[in-house]
Amino acid sequence: MRGGPVPTSRILLWSGLAAAAAGAVLCVLGWYGMSGERFAERQLPYLASCTVPGAALIVAGAVLTGTATLLSPVRPPEPAPPEAAETPPPADDGPPLRVPGGTLAHRPDCPLVAGKAEATEAGAAALDPCPVCEPWPP
Structure with missing residues (x-):
């Protein structure tokens, strides 16, 4: 102290x-x-x-x-935990994406496909939803 x-x-x-x-x-x-x-x-x-x-x-x-x-010991006040910055809502403004040969559909902002030039639109392919970005509502 x-x-x-x-x-x-x-x-x-x-x-x-x-x-x-x-x-x-x-x-x-x-x-x-x-x-x-x-x-x-x-x-x-x-x-x-x-x-x-x-x-x-x-x-x-x-x-x-x-x-x-x-007497209870007097302790200095503990600093408040930093407020967690609110994460922006997932972007649904684009069609689901997939990587060539992949079996998962991703949101456009998914970290697994973001910035990858080879990522293409999933189209009508039967793909499972990505467990990271969950492109479809449950």
Whole structure:
């Protein structure tokens, strides 16, 4: 997604991961500070300043990450398929054609006989219709 707006789910995901990581760092720092103190009254400042806020950040990060996974991902709109150019109706303005020795009757615009100088009118010959151009209505 280059150059476009950042989806809300991506912002929530990265914010949640950052909050959880910061909370984990604070919890580790609080534990490390408390582990060096022997008396409980000297451990309280570490508990209040690092461990409790760290745990709150971990919970907030989990909530943000969970919310991001529940949101549907925002995708850029897909380009519309190109409209198919309408093919012109088959040309019925001429008599059916055939190639010498051929057993099929073709429309004049059939790609199998178009541009061939040896193609001639079918006339009264009993020929099968070409499966490509279908010169006669069903």
